[in-house]
Amino acid sequence: MHTYTIDHVTFRLREPHDFKWLEALGTVFAVFDEQDSGNICFGVENEQGRQFIKYAGASPEDFDGKPADAVTRLKKAVPLYKELAHEHLIQYKQDFSTEEGYATVFDWFNGECMHAHWSYPPPAKYKDPNSPYYKYRHLPLDLRLQSFDALLDFHEFMESQGYVAVDLYDGSILYDFDTDTTKLCDIDFYEKGALINEVGEAFWGSTRSKAPEEYEKGAVIDNVSNVYTLGALAFSIFGSDGEFSKTRWDAGDALYSIASRAVENERAERFSSIRDLHEAWQSAKRKVVL
Numbered sequence: 001m002h003t004y005t006i007d008h009v010t011f012r013l014r015e016p017h018d019f020k021w022l023e024a025l026g027t028v029f030a031v032f033d034e035q036d037s038g039n040i041c042f043g044v045e046n047e048q049g050r051q052f053i054k055y056a057g058a059s060p061e062d063f064d065g066k067p068a069d070a071v072t073r074l075k076k077a078v079p080l081y082k083e084l085a086h087e088h089l090i091q092y093k094q095d096f097s098t099e100e101g102y103a104t105v106f107d108w109f110n111g112e113c114m115h116a117h118w119s120y121p122p123p124a125k126y127k128d129p130n131s132p133y134y135k136y137r138h139l140p141l142d143l144r145l146q147s148f149d150a151l152l153d154f155h156e157f158m159e160s161q162g163y164v165a166v167d168l169y170d171g172s173i174l175y176d177f178d179t180d181t182t183k184l185c186d187i188d189f190y191e192k193g194a195l196i197n198e199v200g201e202a203f204w205g206s207t208r209s210k211a212p213e214e215y216e217k218g219a220v221i222d223n224v225s226n227v228y229t230l231g232a233l234a235f236s237i238f239g240s241d242g243e244f245s246k247t248r249w250d251a252g253d254a255l256y257s258i259a260s261r262a263v264e265n266e267r268a269e270r271f272s273s274i275r276d277l278h279e280a281w282q283s284a285k286r287k288v289v290l
């Protein structure tokens with residue numbers, strides 16, 4: 001392993017790498033290096049403010065793949081952030097190549113990740129009062145409903161543009177506790193149109209929110225699959241993470257029925273689109289007593 005210290009952060013890589021290109025972007029104040037995607041991310045500050053840098057080409061400690069593959073994936077992701085620009089998605093600024101890799105630049109969003117496994121691995125995620133997920137789960141119901149609305153808003157927009165969400169889970173969600181604002185930070189694997197699960201059980205995503213077809217080689221992954229994942233996220237926000245029961249559900253019977261239908265194992269029993277899920281959720285939400 002190779003240890004690097006740049007400005008205010010320290011991180012480790014499997015192989016040596018040149019980060020001189022970072023100097024021109026500003027002072028590094030944060031690093032997110034425990035990713036299995038092959039990306040390493042930085043927070044930098046300059047005269048224009050703060051920015052978020054996502055970089056591929058290095059060999060992060062938790063990445064077992066090839067850096068060149070991570071570069072290809074990141075380059076492929078750039079058009080997504082342009083075409084799906086939205087108030088609930090981090091804002092893309094620019095991208096560029098370095099001698100050894102590829103960088104994308106976004107406006108900094110002062111949110112905390114709902115699956116900050118690097119600081120609060122389970123069970124701390126669920127039990128530590130300082131954990132972002134713990135704080136989020138204990139927000140007043142009206143704020144959590146507002147946050148979930150942001151997820152539905154973005155994904156209905158995404159669906160209307162002909163895209164399918166891939167690798168959507170709570171690690172994609174940022175929440176700013178000062179402004180009560182929700183944004184998605186990672187849509188790198190989203191695809192245009194339906195796709196086929198070509199890898200089987202290892203298809204991208206969390207076991208806490210993947211639809212059954214996302215474990216099945218040869219299965220179609222589409223917006224009905226996304227309905228399941230959004231339903232699973234609803235249980236994480238209003239019930240128990242990864243458990244689709246009424247035990248800890250605190251958003252009323254009407255919304256529980258909507259979330260339960262969304263996570264039906266049989267595709268035909270779910271809502272046929274994110275739009276239909278969103279409309280049903282909004283209608284049921286009127287019955288919630290805050």
